[in-house]
Amino acid sequence: MKHRNQVFDNVLDLVGNTPLVKLNRIASKFKGDFYAKVESFNPGHSSKDRIALYIIEEAERKGILSPGDTIIETTSGNTGFSIAMVSIIKGYDCVLAVSSKSSPDKIDMLKTMGAKVYVCPAHVSADDPRSYYEVAKRLHSEIKGSVYINQYFNQLNIDAHYKSTGPEIWEQTKGKITHLVACSGTGGTISGTAKYLKEQNPDIKVIGVDAFGSVIKKYHETREFDEKEIYPYRIEGLGKNLIPTATDFDVIDEFVKVTDEDSAHTARLIAKTEGMFVGYTSGAVTQALLQLGDEGRFKKDDYVVVIYPDHGARYMSKVYSDKWMNDQGFFDSINEAAAENIQY
Numbered sequence: 402m403k404h405r406n407q408v409f410d411n412v413l414d415l416v417g418n419t420p421l422v423k424l425n426r427i428a429s430k431f432k433g434d435f436y437a438k439v440e441s442f443n444p445g446h447s448s449k450d451r452i453a454l455y456i457i458e459e460a461e462r463k464g465i466l467s468p469g470d471t472i473i474e475t476t477s478g479n480t481g482f483s484i485a486m487v488s489i490i491k492g493y494d495c496v497l498a499v500s501s502k503s504s505p506d507k508i509d510m511l512k513t514m515g516a517k518v519y520v521c522p523a524h525v526s527a528d529d530p531r532s533y534y535e536v537a538k539r540l541h542s543e544i545k546g547s548v549y550i551n552q553y554f555n556q557l558n559i560d561a562h563y564k565s566t567g568p569e570i571w572e573q574t575k576g577k578i579t580h581l582v583a584c585s586g587t588g589g590t591i592s593g594t595a596k597y598l599k600e601q602n603p604d605i606k607v608i609g610v611d612a613f614g615s616v617i618k619k620y621h622e623t624r625e626f627d628e629k630e631i632y633p634y635r636i637e638g639l640g641k642n643l644i645p646t647a648t649d650f651d652v653i654d655e656f657v658k659v660t661d662e663d664s665a666h667t668a669r670l671i672a673k674t675e676g677m678f679v680g681y682t683s684g685a686v687t688q689a690l691l692q693l694g695d696e697g698r699f700k701k702d703d704y705v706v707v708i709y710p711d712h713g714a715r716y717m718s719k720v721y722s723d724k725w726m727n728d729q730g731f732f733d734s735i736n737e738a739a740a741e742n743i744q745y
């Protein structure tokens with residue numbers, strides 16, 4: 402990975418080495434200093450560039466991939482975009498099996514990036530041959546020389562962050578980091594980063610962020626899968642209804658849960674206070690930070706790092722739409738939305 406004041410051979414040289422930016426206002430009422438690792442500075446605008454590049458290059462190192470081969474994954478989200486981008490540069494076919502619930506915008510974006518998109522029915526169970534999991538598995542077994550990224554169950558997802566995000570934060574903070582607060586979806590980001598940081602200093606506190614409606618926090622506390630925890634929620638990329646093996650629960654000290662509504666308001670507040678246009682889960686991790694601050698968890702000289710996983714542009718029809726916010730009941734009325742905009 403190279404520095405940005407150079408000329409680059411292609412966009413993949415821009416993966417990683419994202420900036421750590423001080424949060425000057427949003428948490429200023431708390432003791433300590435707060436910084437965000439802003440992953441939207443990756444060329445695919447999210448932290449998933451790191452795992453896409455790392456997993457594909459690992460397959461190349463092992464001799465599994467040669468030009469013209471196929472990369473398969475089951476996501477319409479950030480990972481799909483990153484895999485499509487890496488595939489174009491390296492000359493692979495990218496096949497994404499996605500749910501019919503995925504928005505047309507997302508599907509169009511992936512096709513624009515050269516991916517072949519299989520839209521699979523959302524209403525069938527995971528073990529149905531038509532589900533996107535089963536379609537991906539079938540394509541993987543049928544297409545010779547294909548690689549199935551399988552991010553929720555791939556140890557290389559953790560390794561990618563262990564080798565890049567962790568060392569970057571350690572170097573950027575000159576070893577002064579005291580707390581890491583990060584969202585957990587596959588768990589790859591928090592697990593790999595935390596593992597590296599705790600090897601440097603075992604006293605660093607690692608706090609994961611989970612959604613209400615997800616099983617992850619309860620599993621961390623009990624090591625039991627509690628189905629009763631599961632119900633629908635709106636934040637994408639955070640929490641899960643299964644236990645991913647890409648989460649190393651031993652390097653995470655605790656989980657904090659955040660609501661859809663608080664996270665949405667906090668995402669909008671980040672734009673208006675810090676001038677950073679970031680995604681819904683950046684709102685979630687900052688909301689967790691505010692909850693921890695309100696509990697008096699930070700003291701003078703604490704050096705707290707949060708990870709902002711992606712860019713706000715992907716959420717224009719959601720969190721950054723006053724209409725969407727109002728439709729979710731996140732505003733008492735559309736007038737409140739207008740008032741929020743005038744206030745700052």
Ligand code: PMP
Nearest residue numbers: 585586587588589590638682710
């Ligand atoms: N935020 C967003 C927007 C994401 O897409 C993801 C990945 N699912 C995460 C946070 C969580 O990252 P990880 O999967 O590494 O836990």
